[in-house]
Amino acid sequence: MRAVRFHEHGGPEVLTVEDVPMPTPEGDEVLVEVAAAGVNPVDTYFRDGAYDPGELPWIPGSDCAGTVAEIGDAVEGYAEGDRVFATGLGNWLQGTCAEYAVVPESHLAHLPDAVDFETGAAVALVGVTAWQTLVDACSLELAERALIHGGSGGVGHVAVQLADAAGARVTTTASPQYHDRLSKLGADDVFDYRRDDIADAVTEAGAPDVILDHRLDDYLSFDTDVAAQSARIAAIGNSDLAATFENVPQCRAKDLTVHHVSMFNTPEFGAVLDRLATLMADDALTGVVADTYALDEVADAHVDVLEESFLGKLVVTP
Ligand SMILES: NC(=O)c1ccc[n+]([C@@H]2O[C@H](COP(=O)([O-])OP(=O)(O)OC[C@H]3O[C@@H](n4cnc5c(N)ncnc54)[C@H](OP(=O)(O)O)[C@@H]3O)[C@@H](O)[C@H]2O)c1
Structure with missing residues (x-):
């Protein structure tokens, strides 16, 4: 072959x-x-x-x-x-x-x-990843608010649909050319991650109870700012320990949980x-x-x- x-x-x-x-x-x-x-x-x-x-x-x-x-x-x-x-x-x-x-x-x-x-x-792979993060790690519930970083990506576009199918309200980020299609896939609020006021926009849409983060080093500090009290964060990419340790005080202040997830452990x-x-x-x-x-x-x-x-x-x- x-x-x-x-x-x-x-x-x-x-x-x-x-x-x-x-x-x-x-x-x-x-x-x-x-x-x-x-x-x-x-x-x-x-x-x-x-x-x-x-x-x-x-x-x-x-x-x-x-x-x-x-x-x-x-x-x-x-x-x-x-x-x-x-x-x-x-x-x-x-x-x-x-x-x-x-x-x-x-x-x-x-x-x-x-x-x-x-x-x-x-x-296949991205669907199992999205399931393992949203369902297994974060136990996403009906009517909770989910923030999916990078909704246009492989994992992101499936995660938006799974969160919507689970009955959650879905906020996602992506480049502007994908916003209409992500709304059709089930996102309630779609924002350009390049916006200067992205934290305000995400917070105004509703503080997320669950966050799927594909670039933890860039976004963990942002996540701790916008997260609801006791939110669950699932990290799938770029998760070196420095970003995690730096944000321990912020996580403790809001009782946040950070799951570091590998699809291969399913x-x-x-x-x-x-x-x-x-x-x-x-x-x-x-x-x-x-x-x-x-x-x-x-x-x-x-x-x-x-x-x-x-x-x-x-x-x-x-
Ligand atoms: N831990 C695991 O088991 C697991 C499983 C699957 C994937 N991953 C990791 O997760 C990451 C994403 O995988 P993928 O397959 O979804 O990749 P992908 O299809 O390439 O998607 C990347 C996404 O990142 C967005 N993006 C680019 N620059 C960004 C920025 N500065 N801020 C926010 N978003 C930005 C892109 O948005 P635009 O194109 O709209 O700009 C796109 O939505 C990769 O690092 C991958 O290795 C881990």
Whole structure:
């Protein structure tokens, strides 16, 4: 099969498309014919060596959607030809930027017939991240106010929809060209994060009870200013300890909780994907595909996911 691989850590130029042996699913593993794979910032961290993928050469890609091609002898819930989507891959398990990927049954869910593969791939990793932060870590409740930083991003655009589906009031930030589309996705209040008076605007909309923060070093101090008493903050990006320690007094003053969340720690990927599938089938959740890339364009996708602005997700279609 054709797969993107890197044999050493480095910039996007270390990515090559190669013919590699077809993997064989064993035990509880499922072989998925990949129709689409999401491009996530974490793929670049494994590639450049900031995160350790465990072995080299390595196939990048942390999520996918496609069709079951073969199952291991212990698989019970899937059969050849099933439409599925998956995440929790590309770290200690080889990734998804390939024509086929081996996925443990626990990392899969069925994809509703009405949802195309690109959309499934666009939702998988970011959907589990948004669920783990808003639902599992922060226990977002009906009629609470959620602040989603970066609502136009991969995680952000799904988090806006999940918070809305949960019955919360949703404030989000994004570049102005995305405001109308974010309102349609369920945001009640959308603000440009570049505004000088952004803290006043967020506070006037309603002090957030739950905050999803994708750049904690930049925004934890802001979060503590605008947060409601006893608010819960979930940090998914740029969370070095200095920003956390500097803001301990402010957190204590308002009895704030800061959760540092890694999507890869999700105990049951399949269970969360299954809930996301239900929401997609009910038209309460969709993934927005901003652009697609062929396998031999994955190096461009790794650059674009970090440097370009877009609403939604970049997706590889092998
Ligand atoms: N911990 C985890 O498990 C986990 C899981 C997924 C992602 N992450 C991390 O979370 C971060 C976001 O991931 P993603 O996939 O959503 O990335 P993404 O799709 O590239 O989205 C980035 C978002 O950041 C916004 N942004 C850019 N500059 C900003 C600024 N100065 N202030 C506020 N917002 C700004 C962008 O807005 P505009 O384009 O509108 O300007 C966009 O909405 C990354 O660091 C990623 O590694 C962590």
